[in-house]
Amino acid sequence: MAHSTDAPTRRALAFRVEGMDCGSCADKIRTALWRLPGVSSVKVTFATESVNVEVEDGGPTEEAIERQIAALGYTPRRVEAKTSARRLHQDREQDPHETHDHHAPPLGNVPEARVAGSAASIPAADRAKRREEATEAHDHSHGHGHEHEDTGDRRWWETAKGRLVLLTGVLLVVAWGSKLVIPAFSPWLFVAATLIGAFPVARRAVAAARAGMPFTIEMLMAIAATGAIVIGAAEEAALVVFLFAVGEVLEGVAAGRARASIRALGELVPKTAMLEEAGATREVPADSLQVGQTVMVRPGDRIPADGIILSGTSGIDESAVTGESVPKTKGPDDPVFAGSINHEAVIRLRVEKAAEDNTISRIIRLVEEAQEAKAPTERFIDRFSRWYMPLIVVAAVLVALVPPLLFGQDWGTWIYRALALLLIGCPCALVISVPASIASSLSAGARRGILMKGGVVIEGVAKAQMVAFDKTGTLTEGRPKVTDVVGISMSEGDVLSLAASLETGSSHPLATAIVARANAQAVPLRRTQGITAVPGQGLEGIVEGCELFLGAPRFARDRAAFDSRAAEMAERLESEGKTVAALVGEGRPLGLIALRDESRADAREAVAELKALGIGSVMLTGDNKRTAAAIAGSLEMDERAELMPDDKVTAIRALAEHQSVMMIGDGINDAPALAAAQVGVAMGSGTDVALETADAALLRNQVRDVARMVRLARATMANIRQNITIALGLKAVFLVTSVLGLTGLWIAILADTGATVIVTANALRLLGFFQETGSSGGTRPGAPATLKPATA
Numbered sequence: 149m150a151h152s153t154d155a156p157t158r159r160a161l162a163f164r165v166e167g168m169d170c171g172s173c174a175d176k177i178r179t180a181l182w183r184l185p186g187v188s189s190v191k192v193t194f195a196t197e198s199v200n201v202e203v204e205d206g207g208p209t210e211e212a213i214e215r216q217i218a219a220l221g222y223t224p225r226r227v228e229a230k231t232s233a234r235r236l237h238q239d240r241e242q243d244p245h246e247t248h249d250h251h252a253p254p255l256g257n258v259p260e261a262r263v264a265g266s267a268a269s270i271p272a273a274d275r276a277k278r279r280e281e282a283t284e285a286h287d288h289s290h291g292h293g294h295e296h297e298d299t300g301d302r303r304w305w306e307t308a309k310g311r312l313v314l315l316t317g318v319l320l321v322v323a324w325g326s327k328l329v330i331p332a333f334s335p336w337l338f339v340a341a342t343l344i345g346a347f348p349v350a351r352r353a354v355a356a357a358r359a360g361m362p363f364t365i366e367m368l369m370a371i372a373a374t375g376a377i378v379i380g381a382a383e384e385a386a387l388v389v390f391l392f393a394v395g396e397v398l399e400g401v402a403a404g405r406a407r408a409s410i411r412a413l414g415e416l417v418p419k420t421a422m423l424e425e426a427g428a429t430r431e432v433p434a435d436s437l438q439v440g441q442t443v444m445v446r447p448g449d450r451i452p453a454d455g456i457i458l459s460g461t462s463g464i465d466e467s468a469v470t471g472e473s474v475p476k477t478k479g480p481d482d483p484v485f486a487g488s489i490n491h492e493a494v495i496r497l498r499v500e501k502a503a504e505d506n507t508i509s510r511i512i513r514l515v516e517e518a519q520e521a522k523a524p525t526e527r528f529i530d531r532f533s534r535w536y537m538p539l540i541v542v543a544a545v546l547v548a549l550v551p552p553l554l555f556g557q558d559w560g561t562w563i564y565r566a567l568a569l570l571l572i573g574c575p576c577a578l579v580i581s582v583p584a585s586i587a588s589s590l591s592a593g594a595r596r597g598i599l600m601k602g603g604v605v606i607e608g609v610a611k612a613q614m615v616a617f618d619k620t621g622t623l624t625e626g627r628p629k630v631t632d633v634v635g636i637s638m639s640e641g642d643v644l645s646l647a648a649s650l651e652t653g654s655s656h657p658l659a660t661a662i663v664a665r666a667n668a669q670a671v672p673l674r675r676t677q678g679i680t681a682v683p684g685q686g687l688e689g690i691v692e693g694c695e696l697f698l699g700a701p702r703f704a705r706d707r708a709a710f711d712s713r714a715a716e717m718a719e720r721l722e723s724e725g726k727t728v729a730a731l732v733g734e735g736r737p738l739g740l741i742a743l744r745d746e747s748r749a750d751a752r753e754a755v756a757e758l759k760a761l762g763i764g765s766v767m768l769t770g771d772n773k774r775t776a777a778a779i780a781g782s783l784e785m786d787e788r789a790e791l792m793p794d795d796k797v798t799a800i801r802a803l804a805e806h807q808s809v810m811m812i813g814d815g816i817n818d819a820p821a822l823a824a825a826q827v828g829v830a831m832g833s834g835t836d837v838a839l840e841t842a843d844a845a846l847l848r849n850q851v852r853d854v855a856r857m858v859r860l861a862r863a864t865m866a867n868i869r870q871n872i873t874i875a876l877g878l879k880a881v882f883l884v885t886s887v888l889g890l891t892g893l894w895i896a897i898l899a900d901t902g903a904t905v906i907v908t909a910n911a912l913r914l915l916g917f918f919q920e921t922g923s924s925g926g927t928r929p930g931a932p933a934t935l936k937p938a939t940a
């Protein structure tokens with residue numbers, strides 16, 4: 149196995165390949181390219197129609213690679229290797245059957261999709277190097293006279309497969325016509341129609357066989373068509389070839405539709421921007437914007453780039469990114485996302501991200517890549533179909549030989565039945581059944597700010613039996629406010645002043661609240677020294693020569709003797725659901741500050757909805773037992789309190805021992821707990837982090853989205869089961885009828901095409917999941933309009 153040194157002799161080549169409709173098409177190309185000597189890595193993504201190849205010195209030219217892809221029946225186009233270097237890196241040193249980014253976890257319970265976010269953790273130096281590689285690849289791609297622009301999805305009749313339908317259709321009609329006029333001549337016309345129609349298919353079959361894949365749909369087709377001509381069933385052969393071509397096109401249309409629905413998200417970013425330069429504004433393409441430039445956005449326009457507002461205050465609708473359509477008022481220094489609608493006033497913003505790094509671009513990329521993270525069910529189907537086709541071929545051979553040889557039956561009849569059986573062997577509907585559902589589901593979720601990183605995650609979410617919520621910032625707003633200040637051996641003002649002085653050294657939400665209160669009351673702050681956080685307890689430091697501790701009363705009591713009045717006071721405040729910070733100095737209690745963090749408006753409803761789905765909820769918190777019980781009680785859920793930061797991981801592990809646990813947190817300081825759960829979900833909080841850290845992300849700050857996500861995941865799994873049943877059921881029925889001679893060749897191929905269409909149509913129903921169920925919440929204006937299939 150060649151070890152990867154980032155040798156400059158490697159070239160990264162990128163292609164956009166038209167005609168891949170499913171994972172098995174992608175597999176075919178992957179295997180074929182992998183066999184070319186000098187190819188060091190291959191990455192094929194059918195969702196993005198992209199093929200990225202890395203070639204060593206002396207390896208195949210881009211023309212050779214294009215030829216190989218074209219021989220399999222797909223249409224490659226050279227594109228700039230823009231982001232390919234980053235992706236390629238992850239694929240080195242893998243054999244062709246594992247060239248997905250994602251590997252099956254050994255026990256199947258660690259969601260593999262976690263790997264998908266790994267690019268984010270690449271050290272900066274490494275990333276810079278890769279950017280160099282990418283630019284280098286870019287340089288290479290010039291000077292080869294290939295077309296560079298991305299022409300997007302073409303109409304079906306403009307594709308190779310579409311043209312085959314038209315050609316075979318016309319030939320068929322001509323042959324039928326001649327049957328009426330000169331019947332003697334028509335059999336030859338049918339033969340001609342079959343041969344012309346089957347020729348490209350046979351060529352693909354041969355190319356695939358030479359690349360090591362003898363059992364392909366194309367091979368079955370080619371054998372069946374040839375066989376039918378040999379036994380004198382030319383008319384049917386021509387019909388079979390035509391129906392096969394139609395099926396391929398329909399499949400392509402369906403795949404294009406799921407693709408289009410994901411890309412539609414990107415269409416929410418405007419094409420142009422008003423760039424401010426040297427005191428003047430001019431219109432420029434949005435994807436030419438560079439970090440640091442200033443753009444102006446008029447009311448009613450969509451924001452062209454992720455940025456920070458420089459001036460102007462306006463209502464911003466971020467539904468394109470988060471699914472939340474209630475506009476937020478934003479002003480100077482607030483971040484905004486590309487694709488958001490500026491409602492009220494002119495704003496000027498500084499561009500913070502280049503076009504391909506915008507949050508919405510990353511969401512789209514994430515959803516597209518998520519399709520490659522195969523669910524366990526999908527892996528099973530893949531394995532099954534690898535066996536299924538050869539098995540059917542063996543069965544067909546037996547059907548053709550055994551009855552005539554052993555029982556003296558008629559050869560023609562049984563060969564005919566065997567050929568029909570071969571056509572039943574096309575696993576297309578089966579192969580497409582799972583990925584089609586998953587693609588639709590991912591897209592439907594993304595429109596609501598519900599991002600799941602692949603089939604593994606969907607399957608995990610659907611199976612969840614228990615949801616563990618982090619308290620602060622997830623179940624609660626995460627913005628505690630001071631409610632009471634109690635002086636024990638000094639005035640309230642002094643307590644607040646000392647506490648706030650300490651808290652200036654902390655970024656804990658409680659600290660922010662206490663400092664804000666002191667500022668609001670214009671309480672003077674004092675000079676501090678050596679402030680250190682005591683994790684899970686509070687903080688210590690010296691203020692005006694006096695050693696102080698501020699933190700949870702249960703730890704304050706280790707440091708000072710609380711009289712019963714002070715202890716009772718703290719307990720009473722805690723039972724009201726407030727968090728108490730006790731101030732201690734020189735072994736004496738000085739005062740108490742109570743804070744309250746309101747639970748989110750929909751938290752209670754969310755817990756009830758989960759319960760209705762048969763899922764239990766538990767709150768995890770570092771806060772004390774009484775406060776936790778008061779808050780959890782009002783939300784009607786269980787709680788685990790007084791957890792030190794590491795305890796959360798232990799608590800999740802304990803819960804996960806006998807049930808499937810999903811953990812919801814902010815993704816920032818609870819990443820280890822998220823990782824310990826079967827499914828880790830980041831909610832709200834800086835979209836950036838949420839996108840990278842967890843298995844799934846809920847971009848709106850709505851707890852009810854947890855229940856929505858579960859419903860979507862369960863609907864997806866149900867949809868997958870329906871699809872598998874349809875695909876296998878139809879196969880089983882026609883397998884029997886073909887052998888019994890009840891149905892013939894063209895019914896056999898129609899059954900395959902039909903099943904593929906039914907299965908895809910069923911999967912596409914998921915795109916409308918949220919409209920159908922009427923789940924309230926934000927909708928994405930404009931999205932439904934762009935949902936129309938781009939290929940139809």
Ligand SMILES: Nc1ncnc2c1ncn2[C@@H]1O[C@H](COP(=O)(O)OP(=O)(O)OP(=O)(O)O)[C@@H](O)[C@H]1O
Pocket residue numbers: 618619620651654656658659683684685686687698699700701727728729768769770771772791792793
């Ligand atoms: N800066 C601080 N000021 C005052 N009290 C603090 C501070 N930091 C921690 N504490 C105390 O320690 C407890 C545990 O803190 P920790 O940060 O582990 O949990 P949390 O983030 O407040 O709650 P959750 O686990 O629900 O997110 C807090 O409830 C609080 O009583």
Ligand SMILES: [Zn+2]
Pocket residue numbers: 168169170171172173576
């Ligand atoms: Zn396919």
